Amino acid sequence: MDLVKFQNLLDNASFGILFVTMLIYWAGAAFPELPYLSTLGTTGMAIANLTMAALLGSRWLEAGYFPLSNLYESLFFLAWGVTAIHLIAENMSKSRLVGVATSPVAMGITAFAALSLPPEMQASAPLVPALKSNWLMMHVSVMMLSYATLMVGAVIAIAFLIVTRGQNVELKGSSVGTGSYRDRIKQLSLAKAQSSDDSSSVAANHGNVAVLNLPKTTTQPPLSPERLNLADTLDNISYRIIGLGFPLLTIGIIAGAVWANEAWGSYWSWDPKETWAFITWLVFAAYLHARITRGWQGKKPAMLAATGFVVVWICYLGVNLLGKGLHSYGWFF
Incomplete structure:
Protein backbone atom coordinates (compact mmCIF):
# COMPACT_ATOMS: atom_id res chain seq x y z
CA MET A 1 0.00 0.00 0.00
CA ASP A 2 1.46 3.38 -1.00
CA LEU A 3 1.48 6.37 1.31
CA VAL A 4 -1.36 8.18 -0.45
CA LYS A 5 -3.77 5.27 -0.04
CA PHE A 6 -2.60 4.81 3.54
CA GLN A 7 -3.29 8.48 4.27
CA ASN A 8 -6.75 8.26 2.70
CA LEU A 9 -7.46 5.27 4.89
CA LEU A 10 -6.33 7.13 7.99
CA ASP A 11 -8.30 10.31 7.33
CA ASN A 12 -11.52 8.40 6.65
CA ALA A 13 -10.88 6.23 9.71
CA SER A 14 -10.42 9.37 11.82
CA PHE A 15 -13.76 10.73 10.68
CA GLY A 16 -15.53 7.39 11.25
CA ILE A 17 -14.07 6.94 14.74
CA LEU A 18 -14.97 10.47 15.78
CA PHE A 19 -18.50 10.12 14.40
CA VAL A 20 -19.08 6.94 16.43
CA THR A 21 -17.41 8.53 19.46
CA MET A 22 -19.75 11.52 19.24
CA LEU A 23 -22.77 9.20 19.22
CA ILE A 24 -21.36 7.35 22.24
CA TYR A 25 -20.93 10.57 24.21
CA TRP A 26 -24.44 11.71 23.32
CA ALA A 27 -25.89 8.34 24.29
CA GLY A 28 -23.97 8.52 27.56
CA ALA A 29 -25.48 11.92 28.31
CA ALA A 30 -28.97 10.61 27.52
CA PHE A 31 -28.51 7.43 29.56
CA PRO A 32 -26.25 8.31 32.52
CA GLU A 33 -27.01 4.95 34.13
CA LEU A 34 -24.66 3.33 31.59
CA PRO A 35 -21.22 4.32 32.95
CA TYR A 36 -19.23 2.24 30.47
CA LEU A 37 -20.22 4.61 27.66
CA SER A 38 -17.96 7.29 29.16
CA THR A 39 -14.99 4.92 29.00
CA LEU A 40 -15.84 4.02 25.41
CA GLY A 41 -16.01 7.69 24.49
CA THR A 42 -12.62 8.43 26.02
CA THR A 43 -11.16 5.41 24.24
CA GLY A 44 -12.61 6.58 20.93
CA MET A 45 -11.10 10.04 21.29
CA ALA A 46 -7.71 8.55 22.16
CA ILE A 47 -7.81 6.21 19.12
CA ALA A 48 -8.82 9.09 16.86
CA ASN A 49 -5.96 11.17 18.26
CA LEU A 50 -3.45 8.40 17.49
CA THR A 51 -4.94 7.87 14.02
CA MET A 52 -4.53 11.53 13.14
CA ALA A 53 -1.02 11.54 14.59
CA ALA A 54 -0.17 8.63 12.28
CA LEU A 55 -1.67 10.53 9.33
CA LEU A 56 0.38 13.65 10.08
CA GLY A 57 3.51 11.57 10.61
CA SER A 58 2.97 9.87 7.26
CA ARG A 59 2.61 13.25 5.55
CA TRP A 60 5.82 14.39 7.24
CA LEU A 61 7.71 11.36 5.92
CA GLU A 62 6.26 11.77 2.43
CA ALA A 63 6.88 15.50 2.00
CA GLY A 64 9.97 15.92 4.16
CA TYR A 65 8.63 18.93 6.08
CA PHE A 66 6.31 19.51 9.02
CA PRO A 67 2.76 18.87 7.73
CA LEU A 68 1.21 22.33 8.11
CA SER A 69 1.60 23.78 4.63
CA ASN A 70 -2.00 23.60 3.35
CA LEU A 71 -5.58 23.57 4.58
CA TYR A 72 -5.92 19.78 4.63
CA GLU A 73 -2.91 19.31 6.88
CA SER A 74 -3.78 22.21 9.16
CA LEU A 75 -7.34 20.93 9.61
CA PHE A 76 -6.11 17.53 10.73
CA PHE A 77 -3.53 19.13 13.01
CA LEU A 78 -6.34 21.25 14.49
CA ALA A 79 -8.53 18.17 14.99
CA TRP A 80 -5.60 16.34 16.56
CA GLY A 81 -5.12 19.28 18.93
CA VAL A 82 -8.82 19.34 19.84
CA THR A 83 -8.79 15.64 20.74
CA ALA A 84 -5.57 16.02 22.74
CA ILE A 85 -6.89 18.98 24.74
CA HIS A 86 -10.20 17.15 25.16
CA LEU A 87 -8.41 14.27 26.88
CA ILE A 88 -6.75 16.75 29.25
CA ALA A 89 -10.03 18.55 29.99
CA GLU A 90 -11.96 15.33 30.50
CA ASN A 91 -9.33 14.02 32.89
CA MET A 92 -9.52 17.28 34.85
CA SER A 93 -13.31 17.42 34.99
CA LYS A 94 -14.26 13.72 35.20
CA SER A 95 -17.39 14.70 33.26
CA ARG A 96 -18.66 13.04 30.09
CA LEU A 97 -20.36 16.28 29.06
CA VAL A 98 -16.95 17.55 27.94
CA GLY A 99 -17.03 14.93 25.18
CA VAL A 100 -20.60 15.84 24.30
CA ALA A 101 -19.36 19.34 23.50
CA THR A 102 -15.94 18.66 21.99
CA SER A 103 -16.53 15.52 19.90
CA PRO A 104 -18.82 17.28 17.35
CA VAL A 105 -16.13 19.94 16.85
CA ALA A 106 -13.40 17.37 16.16
CA MET A 107 -15.71 15.28 13.99
CA GLY A 108 -16.83 18.29 11.96
CA ILE A 109 -13.24 19.35 11.30
CA THR A 110 -12.22 15.91 10.05
CA ALA A 111 -15.38 15.63 7.95
CA PHE A 112 -14.59 18.92 6.24
CA ALA A 113 -10.97 17.91 5.60
CA ALA A 114 -11.57 14.31 4.47
CA LEU A 115 -14.91 14.61 2.66
CA SER A 116 -15.23 18.19 1.41
CA LEU A 117 -11.83 19.27 0.16
CA PRO A 118 -11.04 18.29 -3.45
CA PRO A 119 -8.18 15.80 -4.02
CA GLU A 120 -5.81 18.49 -5.33
CA MET A 121 -6.11 20.36 -2.03
CA GLN A 122 -5.42 17.18 -0.06
CA ALA A 123 -2.24 16.28 -1.94
CA SER A 124 1.20 17.18 -0.63
CA ALA A 125 2.98 19.88 -2.61
CA PRO A 126 6.38 21.57 -2.46
CA LEU A 127 6.59 24.46 -0.02
CA VAL A 128 6.25 27.96 -1.38
CA PRO A 129 9.39 30.07 -0.75
CA ALA A 130 7.85 31.99 2.18
CA LEU A 131 7.26 28.74 4.07
CA LYS A 132 10.79 27.39 3.68
CA SER A 133 11.85 28.41 7.15
CA ASN A 134 12.49 26.84 10.52
CA TRP A 135 9.78 29.16 11.82
CA LEU A 136 7.13 27.05 10.07
CA MET A 137 7.07 24.49 12.87
CA MET A 138 7.47 27.05 15.64
CA HIS A 139 4.88 29.61 14.60
CA VAL A 140 2.20 27.61 12.81
CA SER A 141 2.18 24.63 15.18
CA VAL A 142 1.89 26.86 18.26
CA MET A 143 -0.86 28.95 16.65
CA MET A 144 -2.83 25.85 15.64
CA LEU A 145 -2.45 24.34 19.09
CA SER A 146 -3.62 27.60 20.65
CA TYR A 147 -6.68 27.60 18.36
CA ALA A 148 -7.48 24.02 19.40
CA THR A 149 -7.09 24.84 23.09
CA LEU A 150 -9.18 28.00 22.92
CA MET A 151 -11.87 26.18 20.92
CA VAL A 152 -12.14 23.46 23.55
CA GLY A 153 -12.32 26.00 26.38
CA ALA A 154 -14.90 28.07 24.51
CA VAL A 155 -17.10 25.13 23.56
CA ILE A 156 -17.10 23.97 27.20
CA ALA A 157 -18.25 27.50 28.11
CA ILE A 158 -21.08 27.10 25.58
CA ALA A 159 -21.96 23.80 27.27
CA PHE A 160 -22.07 25.73 30.56
CA LEU A 161 -24.63 28.13 29.07
CA ILE A 162 -26.74 25.20 27.90
CA VAL A 163 -26.59 23.43 31.26
CA SER A 195 -31.34 48.51 53.37
CA SER A 196 -34.16 47.15 51.23
CA ASP A 197 -35.43 44.99 54.11
CA ASP A 198 -35.37 47.95 56.51
CA SER A 199 -37.22 50.18 54.03
CA SER A 200 -39.85 47.51 53.45
CA SER A 201 -40.36 47.15 57.17
CA VAL A 202 -40.86 50.91 57.61
CA ALA A 203 -43.25 51.11 54.67
CA ALA A 204 -45.28 48.20 55.97
CA ASN A 205 -45.88 49.89 59.32
CA HIS A 206 -46.37 53.45 58.08
CA GLY A 207 -50.06 54.43 58.16
CA ASN A 208 -51.04 50.93 59.25
CA VAL A 209 -50.88 49.80 55.65
CA ALA A 210 -49.86 46.16 55.14
CA VAL A 211 -47.34 45.55 52.38
CA LEU A 212 -46.50 42.05 51.19
CA ASN A 213 -42.98 41.59 49.83
CA LEU A 214 -43.54 38.75 47.38
CA PRO A 215 -40.51 37.10 45.73
CA LYS A 216 -39.91 37.89 42.09
CA THR A 217 -41.25 35.28 39.73
CA THR A 218 -38.91 33.75 37.18
CA THR A 219 -39.75 32.27 33.82
CA GLN A 220 -37.43 29.30 34.36
CA PRO A 221 -37.39 26.77 37.20
Whole structure:
Protein backbone atom coordinates (compact mmCIF):
# COMPACT_ATOMS: atom_id res chain seq x y z
CA MET A 1 0.00 0.00 0.00
CA ASP A 2 1.46 3.38 -1.00
CA LEU A 3 1.48 6.37 1.31
CA VAL A 4 -1.36 8.18 -0.45
CA LYS A 5 -3.77 5.27 -0.04
CA PHE A 6 -2.60 4.81 3.54
CA GLN A 7 -3.29 8.48 4.27
CA ASN A 8 -6.75 8.26 2.70
CA LEU A 9 -7.46 5.27 4.89
CA LEU A 10 -6.33 7.13 7.99
CA ASP A 11 -8.30 10.31 7.33
CA ASN A 12 -11.52 8.40 6.65
CA ALA A 13 -10.88 6.23 9.71
CA SER A 14 -10.42 9.37 11.82
CA PHE A 15 -13.76 10.73 10.68
CA GLY A 16 -15.53 7.39 11.25
CA ILE A 17 -14.07 6.94 14.74
CA LEU A 18 -14.97 10.47 15.78
CA PHE A 19 -18.50 10.12 14.40
CA VAL A 20 -19.08 6.94 16.43
CA THR A 21 -17.41 8.53 19.46
CA MET A 22 -19.75 11.52 19.24
CA LEU A 23 -22.77 9.20 19.22
CA ILE A 24 -21.36 7.35 22.24
CA TYR A 25 -20.93 10.57 24.21
CA TRP A 26 -24.44 11.71 23.32
CA ALA A 27 -25.89 8.34 24.29
CA GLY A 28 -23.97 8.52 27.56
CA ALA A 29 -25.48 11.92 28.31
CA ALA A 30 -28.97 10.61 27.52
CA PHE A 31 -28.51 7.43 29.56
CA PRO A 32 -26.25 8.31 32.52
CA GLU A 33 -27.01 4.95 34.13
CA LEU A 34 -24.66 3.33 31.59
CA PRO A 35 -21.22 4.32 32.95
CA TYR A 36 -19.23 2.24 30.47
CA LEU A 37 -20.22 4.61 27.66
CA SER A 38 -17.96 7.29 29.16
CA THR A 39 -14.99 4.92 29.00
CA LEU A 40 -15.84 4.02 25.41
CA GLY A 41 -16.01 7.69 24.49
CA THR A 42 -12.62 8.43 26.02
CA THR A 43 -11.16 5.41 24.24
CA GLY A 44 -12.61 6.58 20.93
CA MET A 45 -11.10 10.04 21.29
CA ALA A 46 -7.71 8.55 22.16
CA ILE A 47 -7.81 6.21 19.12
CA ALA A 48 -8.82 9.09 16.86
CA ASN A 49 -5.96 11.17 18.26
CA LEU A 50 -3.45 8.40 17.49
CA THR A 51 -4.94 7.87 14.02
CA MET A 52 -4.53 11.53 13.14
CA ALA A 53 -1.02 11.54 14.59
CA ALA A 54 -0.17 8.63 12.28
CA LEU A 55 -1.67 10.53 9.33
CA LEU A 56 0.38 13.65 10.08
CA GLY A 57 3.51 11.57 10.61
CA SER A 58 2.97 9.87 7.26
CA ARG A 59 2.61 13.25 5.55
CA TRP A 60 5.82 14.39 7.24
CA LEU A 61 7.71 11.36 5.92
CA GLU A 62 6.26 11.77 2.43
CA ALA A 63 6.88 15.50 2.00
CA GLY A 64 9.97 15.92 4.16
CA TYR A 65 8.63 18.93 6.08
CA PHE A 66 6.31 19.51 9.02
CA PRO A 67 2.76 18.87 7.73
CA LEU A 68 1.21 22.33 8.11
CA SER A 69 1.60 23.78 4.63
CA ASN A 70 -2.00 23.60 3.35
CA LEU A 71 -5.58 23.57 4.58
CA TYR A 72 -5.92 19.78 4.63
CA GLU A 73 -2.91 19.31 6.88
CA SER A 74 -3.78 22.21 9.16
CA LEU A 75 -7.34 20.93 9.61
CA PHE A 76 -6.11 17.53 10.73
CA PHE A 77 -3.53 19.13 13.01
CA LEU A 78 -6.34 21.25 14.49
CA ALA A 79 -8.53 18.17 14.99
CA TRP A 80 -5.60 16.34 16.56
CA GLY A 81 -5.12 19.28 18.93
CA VAL A 82 -8.82 19.34 19.84
CA THR A 83 -8.79 15.64 20.74
CA ALA A 84 -5.57 16.02 22.74
CA ILE A 85 -6.89 18.98 24.74
CA HIS A 86 -10.20 17.15 25.16
CA LEU A 87 -8.41 14.27 26.88
CA ILE A 88 -6.75 16.75 29.25
CA ALA A 89 -10.03 18.55 29.99
CA GLU A 90 -11.96 15.33 30.50
CA ASN A 91 -9.33 14.02 32.89
CA MET A 92 -9.52 17.28 34.85
CA SER A 93 -13.31 17.42 34.99
CA LYS A 94 -14.26 13.72 35.20
CA SER A 95 -17.39 14.70 33.26
CA ARG A 96 -18.66 13.04 30.09
CA LEU A 97 -20.36 16.28 29.06
CA VAL A 98 -16.95 17.55 27.94
CA GLY A 99 -17.03 14.93 25.18
CA VAL A 100 -20.60 15.84 24.30
CA ALA A 101 -19.36 19.34 23.50
CA THR A 102 -15.94 18.66 21.99
CA SER A 103 -16.53 15.52 19.90
CA PRO A 104 -18.82 17.28 17.35
CA VAL A 105 -16.13 19.94 16.85
CA ALA A 106 -13.40 17.37 16.16
CA MET A 107 -15.71 15.28 13.99
CA GLY A 108 -16.83 18.29 11.96
CA ILE A 109 -13.24 19.35 11.30
CA THR A 110 -12.22 15.91 10.05
CA ALA A 111 -15.38 15.63 7.95
CA PHE A 112 -14.59 18.92 6.24
CA ALA A 113 -10.97 17.91 5.60
CA ALA A 114 -11.57 14.31 4.47
CA LEU A 115 -14.91 14.61 2.66
CA SER A 116 -15.23 18.19 1.41
CA LEU A 117 -11.83 19.27 0.16
CA PRO A 118 -11.04 18.29 -3.45
CA PRO A 119 -8.18 15.80 -4.02
CA GLU A 120 -5.81 18.49 -5.33
CA MET A 121 -6.11 20.36 -2.03
CA GLN A 122 -5.42 17.18 -0.06
CA ALA A 123 -2.24 16.28 -1.94
CA SER A 124 1.20 17.18 -0.63
CA ALA A 125 2.98 19.88 -2.61
CA PRO A 126 6.38 21.57 -2.46
CA LEU A 127 6.59 24.46 -0.02
CA VAL A 128 6.25 27.96 -1.38
CA PRO A 129 9.39 30.07 -0.75
CA ALA A 130 7.85 31.99 2.18
CA LEU A 131 7.26 28.74 4.07
CA LYS A 132 10.79 27.39 3.68
CA SER A 133 11.85 28.41 7.15
CA ASN A 134 12.49 26.84 10.52
CA TRP A 135 9.78 29.16 11.82
CA LEU A 136 7.13 27.05 10.07
CA MET A 137 7.07 24.49 12.87
CA MET A 138 7.47 27.05 15.64
CA HIS A 139 4.88 29.61 14.60
CA VAL A 140 2.20 27.61 12.81
CA SER A 141 2.18 24.63 15.18
CA VAL A 142 1.89 26.86 18.26
CA MET A 143 -0.86 28.95 16.65
CA MET A 144 -2.83 25.85 15.64
CA LEU A 145 -2.45 24.34 19.09
CA SER A 146 -3.62 27.60 20.65
CA TYR A 147 -6.68 27.60 18.36
CA ALA A 148 -7.48 24.02 19.40
CA THR A 149 -7.09 24.84 23.09
CA LEU A 150 -9.18 28.00 22.92
CA MET A 151 -11.87 26.18 20.92
CA VAL A 152 -12.14 23.46 23.55
CA GLY A 153 -12.32 26.00 26.38
CA ALA A 154 -14.90 28.07 24.51
CA VAL A 155 -17.10 25.13 23.56
CA ILE A 156 -17.10 23.97 27.20
CA ALA A 157 -18.25 27.50 28.11
CA ILE A 158 -21.08 27.10 25.58
CA ALA A 159 -21.96 23.80 27.27
CA PHE A 160 -22.07 25.73 30.56
CA LEU A 161 -24.63 28.13 29.07
CA ILE A 162 -26.74 25.20 27.90
CA VAL A 163 -26.59 23.43 31.26
CA THR A 164 -27.57 26.60 33.15
CA ARG A 165 -30.16 27.57 30.50
CA GLY A 166 -28.51 30.97 30.33
CA GLN A 167 -29.37 31.77 33.95
CA ASN A 168 -27.17 33.68 36.34
CA VAL A 169 -26.01 31.18 38.94
CA GLU A 170 -23.81 31.51 41.99
CA LEU A 171 -20.74 29.30 41.65
CA LYS A 172 -18.36 28.14 44.32
CA GLY A 173 -15.50 26.51 42.40
CA SER A 174 -11.84 27.48 42.28
CA SER A 175 -12.41 29.49 39.10
CA VAL A 176 -14.52 32.06 40.96
CA GLY A 177 -12.75 35.35 41.44
CA THR A 178 -11.91 36.24 45.04
CA GLY A 179 -10.22 39.61 44.57
CA SER A 180 -10.98 42.83 46.40
CA TYR A 181 -13.37 43.95 43.64
CA ARG A 182 -15.54 40.86 44.04
CA ASP A 183 -15.47 41.13 47.84
CA ARG A 184 -16.51 44.79 47.62
CA ILE A 185 -19.40 43.90 45.30
CA LYS A 186 -20.61 41.25 47.75
CA GLN A 187 -20.46 43.74 50.61
CA LEU A 188 -22.41 46.31 48.62
CA SER A 189 -25.01 43.68 47.67
CA LEU A 190 -25.45 42.65 51.30
CA ALA A 191 -25.75 46.29 52.40
CA LYS A 192 -28.31 46.97 49.68
CA ALA A 193 -30.34 43.93 50.65
CA GLN A 194 -30.30 44.99 54.31
CA SER A 195 -31.34 48.51 53.37
CA SER A 196 -34.16 47.15 51.23
CA ASP A 197 -35.43 44.99 54.11
CA ASP A 198 -35.37 47.95 56.51
CA SER A 199 -37.22 50.18 54.03
CA SER A 200 -39.85 47.51 53.45
CA SER A 201 -40.36 47.15 57.17
CA VAL A 202 -40.86 50.91 57.61
CA ALA A 203 -43.25 51.11 54.67
CA ALA A 204 -45.28 48.20 55.97
CA ASN A 205 -45.88 49.89 59.32
CA HIS A 206 -46.37 53.45 58.08
CA GLY A 207 -50.06 54.43 58.16
CA ASN A 208 -51.04 50.93 59.25
CA VAL A 209 -50.88 49.80 55.65
CA ALA A 210 -49.86 46.16 55.14
CA VAL A 211 -47.34 45.55 52.38
CA LEU A 212 -46.50 42.05 51.19
CA ASN A 213 -42.98 41.59 49.83
CA LEU A 214 -43.54 38.75 47.38
CA PRO A 215 -40.51 37.10 45.73
CA LYS A 216 -39.91 37.89 42.09
CA THR A 217 -41.25 35.28 39.73
CA THR A 218 -38.91 33.75 37.18
CA THR A 219 -39.75 32.27 33.82
CA GLN A 220 -37.43 29.30 34.36
CA PRO A 221 -37.39 26.77 37.20
CA PRO A 222 -34.36 26.78 39.50
CA LEU A 223 -31.52 24.48 38.61
CA SER A 224 -31.16 21.16 40.39
CA PRO A 225 -28.13 20.58 42.64
CA GLU A 226 -26.77 18.16 40.03
CA ARG A 227 -26.95 20.81 37.31
CA LEU A 228 -25.34 23.38 39.59
CA ASN A 229 -22.46 21.03 40.38
CA LEU A 230 -22.01 20.26 36.69
CA ALA A 231 -22.14 23.96 35.82
CA ASP A 232 -19.50 24.67 38.45
CA THR A 233 -17.24 21.99 36.96
CA LEU A 234 -17.69 23.23 33.39
CA ASP A 235 -17.03 26.83 34.38
CA ASN A 236 -13.86 25.80 36.18
CA ILE A 237 -12.54 23.63 33.34
CA SER A 238 -13.36 26.22 30.68
CA TYR A 239 -11.44 28.86 32.63
CA ARG A 240 -8.40 26.61 33.05
CA ILE A 241 -8.29 25.49 29.42
CA ILE A 242 -8.61 29.05 28.12
CA GLY A 243 -5.90 30.02 30.60
CA LEU A 244 -3.69 27.43 28.89
CA GLY A 245 -4.57 28.50 25.34
CA PHE A 246 -4.00 32.22 25.82
CA PRO A 247 -0.22 31.99 26.49
CA LEU A 248 0.11 29.68 23.49
CA LEU A 249 -1.67 32.26 21.34
CA THR A 250 0.62 34.99 22.67
CA ILE A 251 3.76 32.97 21.93
CA GLY A 252 2.46 32.08 18.46
CA ILE A 253 1.77 35.73 17.58
CA ILE A 254 5.22 36.81 18.78
CA ALA A 255 6.89 34.01 16.79
CA GLY A 256 4.86 35.01 13.73
CA ALA A 257 5.99 38.61 14.06
CA VAL A 258 9.64 37.55 14.15
CA TRP A 259 9.12 35.28 11.12
CA ALA A 260 7.29 38.07 9.25
CA ASN A 261 10.22 40.39 9.80
CA GLU A 262 12.58 37.80 8.32
CA ALA A 263 10.30 37.00 5.37
CA TRP A 264 8.75 40.38 4.53
CA GLY A 265 10.89 42.92 6.38
CA SER A 266 8.17 44.00 8.81
CA TYR A 267 7.07 42.67 12.17
CA TRP A 268 3.44 43.67 11.62
CA SER A 269 1.66 44.65 8.42
CA TRP A 270 -2.02 44.49 9.45
CA ASP A 271 -2.61 41.60 7.09
CA PRO A 272 -6.19 40.25 7.59
CA LYS A 273 -4.87 37.16 9.38
CA GLU A 274 -2.69 39.28 11.66
CA THR A 275 -5.58 41.62 12.39
CA TRP A 276 -7.93 38.82 13.36
CA ALA A 277 -5.24 37.10 15.42
CA PHE A 278 -4.95 40.36 17.36
CA ILE A 279 -8.74 40.54 17.75
CA THR A 280 -8.73 36.95 19.02
CA TRP A 281 -6.02 37.88 21.52
CA LEU A 282 -8.05 40.86 22.72
CA VAL A 283 -11.23 38.80 23.22
CA PHE A 284 -9.56 36.17 25.37
CA ALA A 285 -7.43 38.77 27.16
CA ALA A 286 -10.69 40.49 28.11
CA TYR A 287 -12.08 37.13 29.27
CA LEU A 288 -9.11 36.45 31.56
CA HIS A 289 -9.01 40.06 32.79
CA ALA A 290 -12.69 39.91 33.70
CA ARG A 291 -12.23 36.69 35.62
CA ILE A 292 -8.96 37.45 37.38
CA THR A 293 -9.26 41.12 38.27
CA ARG A 294 -12.99 41.85 38.02
CA GLY A 295 -14.24 38.65 39.63
CA TRP A 296 -16.62 37.64 36.83
CA GLN A 297 -18.01 34.12 36.95
CA GLY A 298 -20.76 32.13 35.30
CA LYS A 299 -22.87 33.55 32.50
CA LYS A 300 -21.00 36.74 31.50
CA PRO A 301 -17.54 35.24 30.93
CA ALA A 302 -19.14 32.19 29.28
CA MET A 303 -20.82 34.48 26.74
CA LEU A 304 -17.49 36.21 26.14
CA ALA A 305 -15.83 32.83 25.59
CA ALA A 306 -18.63 31.82 23.20
CA THR A 307 -17.91 34.99 21.22
CA GLY A 308 -14.26 33.97 21.20
CA PHE A 309 -15.19 30.63 19.64
CA VAL A 310 -16.65 32.46 16.64
CA VAL A 311 -13.70 34.84 16.45
CA VAL A 312 -11.20 31.95 16.41
CA TRP A 313 -12.98 30.40 13.44
CA ILE A 314 -13.03 33.71 11.60
CA CYS A 315 -9.30 34.12 12.25
CA TYR A 316 -8.44 30.56 11.25
CA LEU A 317 -10.77 29.93 8.30
CA GLY A 318 -12.99 32.91 7.58
CA VAL A 319 -10.15 35.22 6.59
CA ASN A 320 -9.10 32.79 3.87
CA LEU A 321 -12.65 32.35 2.63
CA LEU A 322 -13.52 36.05 2.53
CA GLY A 323 -10.37 37.82 1.47
CA LYS A 324 -6.82 37.58 0.25
CA GLY A 325 -3.72 38.30 2.25
CA LEU A 326 -0.15 37.33 2.92
CA HIS A 327 -1.35 34.20 4.74
CA SER A 328 -3.63 32.89 1.99
CA TYR A 329 -1.12 30.88 -0.04
CA GLY A 330 -1.79 27.18 -0.35
CA TRP A 331 -5.31 27.36 1.01
CA PHE A 332 -8.11 28.87 -1.06
CA PHE A 333 -6.43 31.52 -3.17
